Amino acid sequence: MSLGDEHGARGEDGGYGGTGQTRTRLPDSAGDVYGGARRGGRSSSRSLVTVVGVVVLLIAAIAFANRGGDDSDAGADGGSKPEAASTAASGERPVQTKSGGIPSGFPQTEQGAQSAASNYAVVLVSADILKPTRRGEIVQQVFVTDKVAALKDKLDKAYSEEFLSNVGLDENGNAAAGQTYVSRTMPVGTKVTDYSDSAATVEVWCTGVFGTAGDDSKNPVSNDWFTMTLQLRWAEGDWKVDSFSQKDGPAPVNGDNTVSPSDEIAKAVEEYGGFTYAR
Template identity: 35%
Template sequence: MNYQVARSSAAYFTDEKVRHATLAAMMTSEALDRQTRNDDNGMQQVLSSLGVTSGNGDELVARGAAMGTRVTTYTDQVATVEVWMAGLVGVTDTNAPMPVSASWTTYTLTLQWQSGDWKLASINSVNGPTPLDAGSDDPTSVDEFRTADREFNAPPYAG
């Protein structure tokens, strides 16, 4: 669960050094290079689609929260865990192409016991389950999201 929360932070999206250090701490030695390439490419695509530039990178809101977990397989050496997550991502810049939006994703994490710790061997994801939007509120303004992102601490993760 903490692995996916760590991969959901704004710094993970925008700071290659943070991303690489995070991956080095959590991935198996065999999976590290592949996941680093995948996430570097993925983050470039996401940032581009969100309209994040060097001038507005501090306006990025990126957070994830685990809604639940389940272990689907387990041995002393390998485990598979599913993590159902809610996420927020977007830019609090009124000129950005995508405002802060919510997503629901289930990640399947294959963990391997390596060097005295559980490390990620692979990460896969599918959309959902996604709850019904009650539609009772209008979306929050860009300014309100900017304020909330700065005033509320992100959930901690072990790392």
């Protein structure tokens, strides 16, 4: 999804400066904004249904929290294609432990670093990160100790009450009655661009669904593709995040899918659980 457009200019670090503005394009017809019509390959109806506001705000908040970091394409040298073994599943079992609901206890290996990065990408772009009480627990669990205080402060400022209001949530990060806020991230693949026994840089290619499901929602659930780069450090017997950033894509052509009604989206979020990811 395009993040340029008229709201929020790209900063020097390649991110977006946390404008707190929302861009939405709603269909002309009344009723459920999810409709039920087929979306053609390049039809104007699909462009009307495409809603980018929530994703823009989430990415702007991440960029705000990482302002001053390196947002360059690490390891993108345009060289030869990787061998099949480097992209195939490792077959290693995922971790067996969780701390605060977040997978933990990753092995001190490249595969362990990739598994950690995948699971941390999920939690850092989740609905829980928008809840003030849950956010502190996530930061405490995911980040290295010496970065916790600074990151907690930055994220609190990024996910301000104004930001939450712009995405249709109250000060506690909860959706209005009859609505369900959705923020689900699914890693598609990982790539290690730098590794040692004490530090690793891992890129996680992700897709996700973001928005508010409900009859009166101004931010219907839409999907996005992005890549998160996580700088990891081996600390306290586990991989922890030292810093992270994100960029758009790679994104495929949108399929000609039937758009689901809002109640079906909300029901899916409640009934389908997430995964623990392992490389």
